[in-house]
């Protein structure tokens with residue numbers, strides 16, 4: 001297991017007082033490991049930038065502690081932390097050349113001129129802009145400027161690089177390229193990246209682990225696949241990708257296993273361990289692409305059945321809306337050309353196939 005680099009221990013942060021008091025972070029605890037691409041993901045105002053700023057030393061926690069390699073950072077100022085930040089606005093010095101932008105911080109730290117120049121060349125090669133050292137930032141594209149900002153931040157070999165929505169000023173195509181680039185830089189340098197974004201695809205594509213935040217709290221921390229396939233909260237399932245939500249009663253199915261009984265009496269088997277959960281009304285989620293359709297005549301006794309209410313053809317796949325009765329609707333996305341029959345008509349009665357492990361009982 002890797003070493004923990006950054007630890008947040010029961011961190012709270014409020015701004016203002018009295019009626020103007022805002023709780024930006026509420027009892028947040030997380031461990032971030034060495035050599036990890038860690039992403040904080042959540043909607044605007046959920047507190048992700050505040051947590052990043054606490055790690056960077058730009059804000060002080062109201063309660064709790066931030067530790068670096070087990071030592072409390074307390075009021076250590078940003079420039080004394082082995083932590084660097086890359087902002088959305090590249091914050092390059094416009095009158096300095098690209099090379100000088102990179103060497104500037106190193107020289108302030110007391111690195112000798114020759115060594116700083118060598119390091120700048122190394123960093124320019126790392127970000128694949130070796131021939132641009134003599135230009136000034138205005139002679140570079142947005143994507144190139146962002147890469148220079150990265151080269152500058154990586155030059156002192158920080159233990160942790162904080163990235164606050166660094167790609168949001170770039171257009172979609174460039175953004176996708178930079179996602180690959182950032183991931184490569186993190187892997188090649190082995191530096192821990194702590195990345196903030198509200199873009200779920202970006203988070204899934206780049207991260208080793210993601211913390212999903214809402215209203216100052218971390219709801220779930222996990223690898224992208226885990227967050228996507230096994231969301232713990234309705235908010236997580238909804239925020240990341242598309243999900244079906246069904247409300248039903250958690251019951252014993254008679255063979256010692258748990259199942260969900262829908263309002264209309266249909267039952268969904270579970271494989272998820274919900275032994276700690278009391279019987280009663282729960283919400284379950286299932287991804288549309290984890291469901292399939294068969295003609296009703298081919299459905300097993302334990303499969304859900306319903307009526308196709310809408311068919312939308314998207315080329316690569318077709319999306320069906322299935323009415324299960326009792327106000328329960330399911331969206332099913334089937335890939336076209338995958339071999340499975342995927343041409344069901346509106347009004348057709350169908351059976352719904354699903355793997356039980358794709359059904360998740362949610363916390364709220």
Ligand SMILES: Nc1ncnc2c1ncn2[C@@H]1O[C@H](COP(=O)(O)OP(=O)(O)OP(=O)(O)O)[C@@H](O)[C@H]1O
Pocket residue numbers: 015016022023024042043044045046047048049050051198
């Ligand atoms: N300096 C401040 N003074 C007062 N309130 C603040 C301050 N900084 C942040 N907040 C509030 O704290 C909450 C969390 O803000 P934060 O910037 O951490 O959210 P965020 O998830 O990064 O959002 P965004 O994606 O919009 O940047 C918000 O309600 C915000 O208005």
